[in-house]
Amino acid sequence: MEILQTNSAMLSNYEVMALLADQKAQRIANEVAGTREVAENLRTVEFEVQKYLAASPCSTQSAEQIAALKKAFGSYELMKVELLQILNLRPKSAVELLLVIEEFEERFSLDDCDEMLRIIATALPRDDDEEMEEEEVAEDA
Amino acid sequence: MFNLAEMKDTIKIEPSGFRKKKAQAITDEINRKYANKVLQDVGLCIAMHDILYASEGFIHHGDGCSYVTVRFRLVIFRPFVGEIITGKIRSCNQEGVRVTLGFFDDIFIPYHYLQDNSEFNADEQVWVWMYDENEMFMDLDETIRFRVESEQFFDTSPSVRPKKEGVDTPDLSANSAKQAPYSLTNLPYVGQKDMNAVVLANALSEIRTVASESITAAFGDYRA
Numbered sequence: 534m535e536i537l538q539t540n541s542a543m544l545s546n547y548e549v550m551a552l553l554a555d556q557k558a559q560r561i562a563n564e565v566a567g568t569r570e571v572a573e574n575l576r577t578v579e580f581e582v583q584k585y586l587a588a589s590p591c592s593t594q595s596a597e598q599i600a601a602l603k604k605a606f607g608s609y610e611l612m613k614v615e616l617l618q619i620l621n622l623r624p625k626s627a628v629e630l631l632l633v634i635e636e637f638e639e640r641f642s643l644d645d646c647d648e649m650l651r652i653i654a655t656a657l658p659r660d661d662d663e664e665m666e667e668e669e670v671a672e673d674a
Numbered sequence: 675m676f677n678l679a680e681m682k683d684t685i686k687i688e689p690s691g692f693r694k695k696k697a698q699a700i701t702d703e704i705n706r707k708y709a710n711k712v713l714q715d716v717g718l719c720i721a722m723h724d725i726l727y728a729s730e731g732f733i734h735h736g737d738g739c740s741y742v743t744v745r746f747r748l749v750i751f752r753p754f755v756g757e758i759i760t761g762k763i764r765s766c767n768q769e770g771v772r773v774t775l776g777f778f779d780d781i782f783i784p785y786h787y788l789q790d791n792s793e794f795n796a797d798e799q800v801w802v803w804m805y806d807e808n809e810m811f812m813d814l815d816e817t818i819r820f821r822v823e824s825e826q827f828f829d830t831s832p833s834v835r836p837k838k839e840g841v842d843t844p845d846l847s848a849n850s851a852k853q854a855p856y857s858l859t860n861l862p863y864v865g866q867k868d869m870n871a872v873v874l875a876n877a878l879s880e881i882r883t884v885a886s887e888s889i890t891a892a893f894g895d896y897r898a
Contacts, residue, residue: 538680539716541747549676549720549749556701556721563698572702578710578720581777589760618758621675632758632819 543613546591546621547599553579553586590623593659602656609645623657624650675759678723678747679716683707687731687740700728700744708748710777712855714827717752718778751778753822753858760819763812766800773818773860780857783820787860820860830855 544552557579560571586592599620606616611634618633627646630653631637637646683704691699701722708719724747731740753759761781764774770788773781785792791804795811803810812818830853 535682536679536713536716537682537745539750540677540752541680542678544676544678544749546675552723552749553721560698560702563695572706572709574711575705575709575721578777582720585776614754614757622758622760632821 543617545599545617546586546589547594547596549582550586550591551596553583589621590657590659591621594620594657598657602652605652605656606649609641609649619653620657623653623659625654626650675751675753675757676720677717677750677752679713679750680726680745680747682743682745685742685744687742689738689740692740696728696731696742697725700725700742700746704744704746704748712827713750714829714855717750718856720749720751720777723747723749752825755822755824757822758819759822760817763814763816763818765814766794766812768794771801771812771818773820780854781820781860782857783860787823822858822860824859826857826859828853828855828857 602620603616606619611619615634619630622629622633624630624633627650630646630649634641641649685700685703685707687699687703691702694702704722709721710719712718725744726747727745729743731742733740759775761773761775764772764779766772768785770782770784772779773783775781785794785801788801789803789805793802793804794800795802798811800814801812803812
């Protein structure tokens, strides 16, 4: 065993989820009759990672949405890791956004913050946004 | 959170695998060998990503297996220091809070990294954050957001593992102290989901100042 490069690229949660699903489908498609044995360690980690990712915001993302988000953020000078975290965590409020972007106050204005949140909400739509709002309204009432 | 590592290895395909397509046989073997294992200074391997190159198979004298030299990429779980992740609280004790991601459990938040005014409630065995006279309980299974502060790798091969006190048997694994091969130490950012934004913002500014000023000092204490 030889490690050539420890960090050759970063993956978003969506890519990992898509890869695992794809690999599983491949495995079933290529299955030769009578050779159905999947390594136990693979099954365990696959199941647990998929469970974690299914509960995370990436479960409703698609490749088109991610491309659209990247394009919409083109005008802001964000680092790769910042964009990656926006994808993985999908910030809904200013606090969450400020967490993932370093030194936000110095690099951007508050208007930028609102605009970024709007971009995220439109590029990565999720059903539970409305539910959350309804809950809040119910609580207020 | 996830990244790719490029590796080179000689993969052994047993004759029973000859019925499969070559790419599938190699993929299965690599996954069997690496999935769910921690590689020193690389991270936790999840699964194979792709095969970059595979040589033709060699069959050695006296052995029916086919040996293939493969260059491939693995999906690795290795958050960078400073990354923010959400997880669930697995357990609490005097020392701090343990967090799990489901597939990775060795995440620990030492007590001095918790929000200011946090107390350990011995009756309930949970940490409580006193915020403006509100008691915020960090209940088990609660979703928590934290920032990775540092990571440690330990070589867990039996020969170099630290010895357990007072035990001396020929069984190497029973002899040695249990130690996670890869673990993360963290700063919590958000305890509970139902806190409102203002609370969070305040907490954050506090944590930020604490973090910038005293992390090195605090960490020294913790290590000692």
